[in-house]
Amino acid sequence: MSVHSHPGDATLLRYAAGTLPAGPALLVEIHLQGCPHCRAAVRRFEAVGGALLDAAEPAALAADAFARTLARLGPAPVSGGLTGGGARRDHLEAAFSGPAAAPRLPEGLVLPEGVRLPRPLTSRRIGAMMPVAPGVRVGRVHVPEDGQSNVFLFQIGPGRAIPRHTHDGTEYTHVICGGFSDPSGHYGAGDLVEADGDVEHSPRVDDDGTCICLAAFEGRLRFRGLLGVVLRPFL
Numbered sequence: 001m002s003v004h005s006h007p008g009d010a011t012l013l014r015y016a017a018g019t020l021p022a023g024p025a026l027l028v029e030i031h032l033q034g035c036p037h038c039r040a041a042v043r044r045f046e047a048v049g050g051a052l053l054d055a056a057e058p059a060a061l062a063a064d065a066f067a068r069t070l071a072r073l074g075p076a077p078v079s080g081g082l083t084g085g086g087a088r089r090d091h092l093e094a095a096f097s098g099p100a101a102a103p104r105l106p107e108g109l110v111l112p113e114g115v116r117l118p119r120p121l122t123s124r125r126i127g128a129m130m131p132v133a134p135g136v137r138v139g140r141v142h143v144p145e146d147g148q149s150n151v152f153l154f155q156i157g158p159g160r161a162i163p164r165h166t167h168d169g170t171e172y173t174h175v176i177c178g179g180f181s182d183p184s185g186h187y188g189a190g191d192l193v194e195a196d197g198d199v200e201h202s203p204r205v206d207d208d209g210t211c212i213c214l215a216a217f218e219g220r221l222r223f224r225g226l227l228g229v230v231l232r233p234f235l
């Protein structure tokens, strides 16, 4: 997989700082799995943030503060439940290095041979893939940690297009397999594309295979164009 399109520095910085909303952050996490370039950038941003924190906290802690804090937290949980940066980093390392999880496919999703869902998706509940336009199916990805999030899994047949649309806020798209083109370029597996609200586009999938991609929308979800009509049942 060769990645050509990456999240912007502003997005990676917000991811590193934990201020990117959970929906787009899920797509960035998936992109990071296949992109050492962006993983290195996130580590740099985290190091800078850590250095700033060090500089900002001159107060000395009692020698036993760490042990007392641990004692108050109680025994370590067996799994899940933590949302802190350290927990996220552990989760990330597991995502990069661990064995592939058992597939858990949403109803109606047909993966091309040899394609698996990215690991961070396999633990998510994804609604049934519903037909919304000729050759286009959509399922909602549940992101319970942010009730405002709008993340969708798209399965688009060869040569098919997403209905023309624009929207408020930024649209993030991560390509899982296949490829598509819009006026800004051609995108393939591993690419993460950001499009702001000024972009009106109708991404068209390559003729030689199905494209499966994830889309997350930041900001108010108010589509102009046919996509709003087809996505309405999901909103």
Ligand SMILES: [Zn+2]
Pocket (backbone or CB within 6 Å): 003, 005, 006, 007, 031, 035, 037, 038, 039
């Ligand atoms: Zn990247």
